[in-house]
Amino acid sequence: MAISKDLVDGPREVDMHQLQMLIGIDIYFLQINILQWMTRAALEMVGQSGLGYSFDSLSDEESENTYTKSVKELLSTIQQFKFYQEFLLPILIKMGTPKLRRVLLDLFPSKRIQKIKKIIDILDTTSIGILDGKKQALEKGDEAVEHQVGQGKDIISILMNANMAASERDRLEKKEVLGQVMISNYCSRGLIFAAMDTTSNALSRTLFILAQHPEAQEKLRQEIREARELYGEIPHDELMTLPYLDAICREILRLSKKDAVVPLSTPIKGHDGKIPTSGGLMCWNGSPSAGYLLFRKQSWKPGYPESTLICRMTFNDGGRSCIGFKFSQLEMKVVLSVLIDHFRFSPGKEEIIWQMGAVTIPTLKGKPGT
Ligand code: HEM
Numbered sequence: 001m002a003i004s005k006d007l008v009d010g011p012r013e014v015d016m017h018q019l020q021m022l023i024g025i026d027i028y029f030l031q032i033n034i035l036q037w038m039t040r041a042a043l044e045m046v047g048q049s050g051l052g053y054s055f056d057s058l059s060d061e062e063s064e065n066t067y068t069k070s071v072k073e074l075l076s077t078i079q080q081f082k083f084y085q086e087f088l089l090p091i092l093i094k095m096g097t098p099k100l101r102r103v104l105l106d107l108f109p110s111k112r113i114q115k116i117k118k119i120i121d122i123l124d125t126t127s128i129g130i131l132d133g134k135k136q137a138l139e140k141g142d143e144a145v146e147h148q149v150g151q152g153k154d155i156i157s158i159l160m161n162a163n164m165a166a167s168e169r170d171r172l173e174k175k176e177v178l179g180q181v182m183i184s185n186y187c188s189r190g191l192i193f194a195a196m197d198t199t200s201n202a203l204s205r206t207l208f209i210l211a212q213h214p215e216a217q218e219k220l221r222q223e224i225r226e227a228r229e230l231y232g233e234i235p236h237d238e239l240m241t242l243p244y245l246d247a248i249c250r251e252i253l254r255l256s257k258k259d260a261v262v263p264l265s266t267p268i269k270g271h272d273g274k275i276p277t278s279g280g281l282m283c284w285n286g287s288p289s290a291g292y293l294l295f296r297k298q299s300w301k302p303g304y305p306e307s308t309l310i311c312r313m314t315f316n317d318g319g320r321s322c323i324g325f326k327f328s329q330l331e332m333k334v335v336l337s338v339l340i341d342h343f344r345f346s347p348g349k350e351e352i353i354w355q356m357g358a359v360t361i362p363t364l365k366g367k368p369g370t
Helices: 016-023 036-053 066-092 098-107 111-141 140-148 155-165 175-179 193-214 214-231 235-242 242-254 289-297 309-314 325-341
Strands: 002-005 029-032 341-345 352-355 361-364
Touching: 036 066, 036 155, 036 193, 036 325, 066 111, 066 193, 098 111, 111 155, 111 175, 155 175, 175 193, 193 214, 193 242, 193 325, 193 341, 193 361, 214 235, 214 242, 214 289, 214 325, 214 341, 235 325, 242 325, 325 341
Parallel strands: none
Antiparallel strands: 002 029, 002 341, 352 361
């Protein structure tokens, strides 16, 4: 995706060099990998608020660390292994002892499996390091906790604190706490896994669609700039209720593969005829065409009952619903309000294909896996 940084109001057909000389403002055009930056931003945000840990200073491209790369590669790599995941893995994880399984895994003659193993090892070691650091700080007391990112107010610190105070019977084992950080058999998705690709891909998709629709991008920019003029830093409540920003975020999370009427008054049945109880429906995957109409008409009015469509279809409902529903909406709005104010987005040279899966992943046309 290409971005330009300028302070000129409104899109214009002009000779940029001439304009730059005329107004004395630097205008840059840059082709960047938006997904990479959104992933780093999403990881840093869940890192600080969920784990009280900073993974990435977001300072320059080089600083993307191995952990960030590994988390990002995990989903796209395991998505190529649906068969192993669904049929073989449940059998394999019950075979022999963990030590034996590890030896067999080390010997498994597949480059891709070895790649997944390496990714999981990096994620595991880092997550254990984070938890150990937190435990030590909690044991040392308030002053040590104060020095940590998040000052002990992050989700994992609160969980660990409660866990340390719990009776032996109720206490979670270390591996269960670890599962809350990333991913494990004990908790299908931990915070990082659940928060990173979902939000970063939704943000990338929003910018992708705004790049394809400059008039919508401009309208959003105007709304954000007006709010900035009024408030300076836009306060939380005002940011959350900016009508056009809200309409765009809702629309992105509503995108479906094709137009469909979903009768919410009657139970929705899956392919097997059963009513899904968990992980059944996700509606935000798919081509932009289906959802864009609504976005253009701006028919998401403020106050539209969000517990209906977005919550049920995108974040799931009931006991296994997404705990990050509000967090992800806030995150999207904060990031968009800063980026759209400072940069103009236009499509890059390469064609993007959105690969369907548990989370939709953008890839370059003709280069799957990129
Ligand atoms: C656009 C962004 C997001 C979407 C579309 C999304 C969607 C979902 C969905 C559909 C589920 C249910 C999965 C299932 O039933 O197995 C889920 C679960 C979950 N989400 Fe999100 N999510 C998003 C962002 C986040 C964020 C930012 C966080 C954390 C801050 C988060 C934390 C979780 C957790 C911990 C679960 C597991 C709940 C459980 O298993 O009980 N999600 N999410």
